[in-house]
Amino acid sequence: MLRQNPSHHTPAVPLATPSFHGSRLRVQVRGAGIVGLTIAHELQRRGHRVTVVDRAPASGASHAAAGMLAPSAELWPGEEAILRLGLTSQRLWPALATDLGVELRHTGTLLVGHDAGDREQVRRQADLLARHSHPAALVSRREATADEPGLGRICAAALLAEEGSVDPRAVCAALLDRIRVVPDRPVGEAAPDVTVLATGARLPAPYRALVRGVRGEVLRLRMADASDLPTRTVRGWVGGEPIYLVPRTDGELVVGATSEEHGGAPVVTAGGVLRLLSAARTLWPALDRAALVETTARDRPASPDGLPLVGPTERPDVLLAAGHYRHGVLLAPLTATLLADHLEQPSAPLREPGLDPRRFAPDGAPRRWPETPTRRARNPNSTGPKPQLDRERSERDDHDQREGA
Numbered sequence: 001m002l003r004q005n006p007s008h009h010t011p012a013v014p015l016a017t018p019s020f021h022g023s024r025l026r027v028q029v030r031g032a033g034i035v036g037l038t039i040a041h042e043l044q045r046r047g048h049r050v051t052v053v054d055r056a057p058a059s060g061a062s063h064a065a066a067g068m069l070a071p072s073a074e075l076w077p078g079e080e081a082i083l084r085l086g087l088t089s090q091r092l093w094p095a096l097a098t099d100l101g102v103e104l105r106h107t108g109t110l111l112v113g114h115d116a117g118d119r120e121q122v123r124r125q126a127d128l129l130a131r132h133s134h135p136a137a138l139v140s141r142r143e144a145t146a147d148e149p150g151l152g153r154i155c156a157a158a159l160l161a162e163e164g165s166v167d168p169r170a171v172c173a174a175l176l177d178r179i180r181v182v183p184d185r186p187v188g189e190a191a192p193d194v195t196v197l198a199t200g201a202r203l204p205a206p207y208r209a210l211v212r213g214v215r216g217e218v219l220r221l222r223m224a225d226a227s228d229l230p231t232r233t234v235r236g237w238v239g240g241e242p243i244y245l246v247p248r249t250d251g252e253l254v255v256g257a258t259s260e261e262h263g264g265a266p267v268v269t270a271g272g273v274l275r276l277l278s279a280a281r282t283l284w285p286a287l288d289r290a291a292l293v294e295t296t297a298r299d300r301p302a303s304p305d306g307l308p309l310v311g312p313t314e315r316p317d318v319l320l321a322a323g324h325y326r327h328g329v330l331l332a333p334l335t336a337t338l339l340a341d342h343l344e345q346p347s348a349p350l351r352e353p354g355l356d357p358r359r360f361a362p363d364g365a366p367r368r369w370p371e372t373p374t375r376r377a378r379n380p381n382s383t384g385p386k387p388q389l390d391r392e393r394s395e396r397d398d399h400d401q402r403e404g405a
């Protein structure tokens with residue numbers, strides 16, 4: 001869980017953001033992905049003047065995303081904070097989807113394992129969720145195949161009934177209908193009171209090192225007969241290979257995703273397509289008859305600890321909304337609310353101090369917060385509180401065979 005004590009996460013830098021409480025702000029949002037656009041929409045809804053700047057709107061990770069709203073399936077050891085944040089944000093999605101007039105499929109996720117090793121993955125996930133008071137319903141093979149007759153051979157299944165999905169392209173299109181995006185800041189326009197950097201995997205200087213790109217490849221297929229699609233998201237493991245299939249009402253099926261740390265441009269690789277297709281058709285044999293209509297690769301924006309960077313920087317007029325990694329679609333409405341609340345009440349304690357971008361120095365190094373007297377008394381040799389996230393990262397490294405959205 002995220003620490004609740006803001007003193008552990010907030011460095012000894014005064015919150016210098018000017019107080020705009022009660023007034024109409026002029027905000028520039030840089031980046032028109034799902035995060036920047038949702039923030040702009042929320043600020044506009046609250047009556048602020050927003051300009052969004054992006055030369056290629058909605059062309060980043062949001063263009064690739066499968067759109068799963070899957071806080072439970074996405075839970076990894078060491079990333080418990082994402083479960084809580086994800087569940088909170090998931091609750092905001094129905095209102096946002098209704099407001100935008102986009103479909104929110106609330107069909108749940110069927111988590112499956114193909115062989116005996118994969119069965120252990122399903123069990124581990126169910127155990128992990130149970131430990132976090134969020135049990136998954138284990139279902140028999142017979143029940144699973146009765147529910148989804150198109151399934152190939154599986155050894156284990158669990159139903160995560162509360163999960164859903166949206167089509168991020170439809171969401172961004174609806175947002176772009178409501179929000180004006182310009183390629184550059186209009187000449188002669190008054191300087192903004194605040195700039196929000198929501199540029200995904202490419203943060204500008206001096207914040208560049210806070211986010212790195214983790215390549216994800218994803219396929220889009222189309223079934224001749226929509227009744228050949230799964231009725232809900234099917235997600236799981238095939239011979240250890242993580243895979244998901246996300247159906248859309250219009251007959252599209254999104255199959256993803258690879259995950260790779262890399263330095264270059266996010267290109268689609270032959271190996272990536274091969275791995276995805278062969279795992280997907282094992283789970284869903286009818287895919288052999290589907291048309292492969294698109295292959296896409298984009299960088300997921302990952303922060304050093306895997307948690308988003310949402311809130312203030314040392315500069316009073318610059319805020320960050322970046323590093324949403326595998327969860328940017330899920331977390332977009334919560335991010336917009338947190339950002340807008342902070343802009344309107346900059347002196348109030350952050351609602352989610354664990355997302356404070358200042359937990360890292362601009363070069364990406366974790367900051368050590370000043371030690372509290374109580375802690376020093378308990379451990380006289382301590383040089384300061386070890387950031388909880390170091391431990392989380394090593395736990396996550398132990399599970400690096402898993403991949404997410």
Ligand SMILES: Cc1cc2nc3c(=O)[nH]c(=O)nc-3n(C[C@H](O)[C@H](O)[C@H](O)COP(=O)(O)OP(=O)(O)OC[C@H]3O[C@@H](n4cnc5c(N)ncnc54)[C@H](O)[C@@H]3O)c2cc1C
Nearest residue numbers: 031033034035060061062066067068200216327328329330
């Ligand atoms: C294959 C794949 C599948 C995924 N599936 C899911 C999923 O199922 N569920 C989920 O919750 N998340 C998923 N994600 C993660 C999700 O896509 C990202 O977390 C989310 O899209 C990040 O949104 P963003 O707006 O921060 O960044 P982006 O969507 O990358 O948008 C950034 C925008 O900033 C613009 N930009 C860049 N530099 C500048 C600049 N200097 N000035 C102005 N604009 C700039 C770009 O043009 C772009 O439009 C997936 C990601 C991938 C790659």
